[in-house]
Amino acid sequence: MKKLFLTVAILLGCNMLSMAQNYQTTDSKVSWNVKAGMNISNWTGDGSDGSKAKVGFKVGAGMEYALDNTWSLQPSLFLTSKGAKGGDGDTKATINQVYLELPVNLQARVPVADKTNILFAAGPYFAYGVGGKISGGASIDGVDYSVSTNTFGKNRFKRFDAGLGLGVSLEMSKVIVGLEGQLGLTKIGDGIMSDGSPKNINFGVTVGYKF
Numbered sequence: 089m090k091k092l093f094l095t096v097a098i099l100l101g102c103n104m105l106s107m108a109q110n111y112q113t114t115d116s117k118v119s120w121n122v123k124a125g126m127n128i129s130n131w132t133g134d135g136s137d138g139s140k141a142k143v144g145f146k147v148g149a150g151m152e153y154a155l156d157n158t159w160s161l162q163p164s165l166f167l168t169s170k171g172a173k174g175g176d177g178d179t180k181a182t183i184n185q186v187y188l189e190l191p192v193n194l195q196a197r198v199p200v201a202d203k204t205n206i207l208f209a210a211g212p213y214f215a216y217g218v219g220g221k222i223s224g225g226a227s228i229d230g231v232d233y234s235v236s237t238n239t240f241g242k243n244r245f246k247r248f249d250a251g252l253g254l255g256v257s258l259e260m261s262k263v264i265v266g267l268e269g270q271l272g273l274t275k276i277g278d279g280i281m282s283d284g285s286p287k288n289i290n291f292g293v294t295v296g297y298k299f
Contacts, residue, residue, distance in 0.1 A: 117154040121264065123147070125294030129170035129185075134284025135277060136172075142182065144169030146292055152195070162193045162209065170288050171220065171239075181224035185239050185276075185288070187215035191253055207257040213270060217247035245276050249288055257294075264296040 127144035130136070150164030171183040193211035200206055220239035225232060240247045251273045257266030272288035 119152045119154075120149070120299040121152065121296050122149045122299075123164075123166075123264070123266075123294045123296035125266075125292055127168060127170060127290050127292045129172065129288065129290040131172045131276075131286035132271075132289045133275075133287045136286040138176065139172040139174050139286065142171045142173050142184070144171065144184070146294060148189075152298075158196055158198075160195045160197065162191075162195050162211075164191050164193075165189070166191070167218075168215070169220070170290055172286075175224065178227035179224070180226075181222065183222050183239060183245075184220040185217060185245065186219040187249060188218050189213055189215040193253065193255070197259070203261045205259040207255075207259055207264070207266070209253075209255040209257070209268075211253060213251055213253050215249040217245065217249070246274070248274065249276060250274050251288065259298070262298045264294075264298060266294045266296070268292045268294065 124147040125145070127146050128141050129144055130141045131139045146166055146168040148164055148166030148168075150162055152160050152162045154160045166189045167186070168189045169184060169186050171185040174181045174183070191211060191213040193209040195207055195209040198206045198208070217240040221236055222239050222244075223234070223236040225234040227233075237244070239245050249272055251271050253268060253270045255266055255268035257264050268291070270288070270290040270292075272290075275285035275287060277285040
């Protein structure tokens with residue numbers, strides 16, 4: 089699964105670069121964009137009791153293929169940080185989940201002014217965990233203890249994640265400012281949490297530039 093996912097991600101990235109180089113005219117159906125922003129992520133479902141939101145990052149690039157004047161297909165490739173915080177009293181923990189993420193959105197463009205559009209997007213995303221740390225600490229009888237370990241791996245969180253995403257953006261000529269939400273549909277901690285396994289939930293703010 090790891091090799092297959094990474095192969096698909098690399099091929100998609102190479103394909104987007106190739107198509108972006110081949111379609112540089114303003115009349116082309118293909119355009120290219122880069123985006124960066126901030127995530128506010130958490131867990132939902134079984135095993136999420138007591139979890140708190142965590143701030144992360146998102147950076148990547150995407151290709152937009154126009155189906156007509158309104159509708160377009162937009163695959164993208166992002167490096168994104170999700171996770172959650174937990175603990176109470178003298179015990180605290182932070183779970184940082186870094187994914188290579190492939191969202192594929194169907195997008196509708198609604199003109200509101202000259203060179204200004206509102207974009208509505210929806211579609212699935214697929215992600216593979218490539219890094220991150222679980223870090224925590226506790227104070228026992230006045231002595232502070234800390235621990236840090238990898239987020240993904242054997243007897244840790246599952247690397248594969250998938251879900252649905254929704255977004256709305258304001259496109260002003262070449263600049264794109266967007267809000268998005270994602271709901272994970274896969275359990276990320278099967279077998280390692282006694283009270284069940286949560287799913288990812290994420291809200292993001294991005295700023296991008298369109299070529």
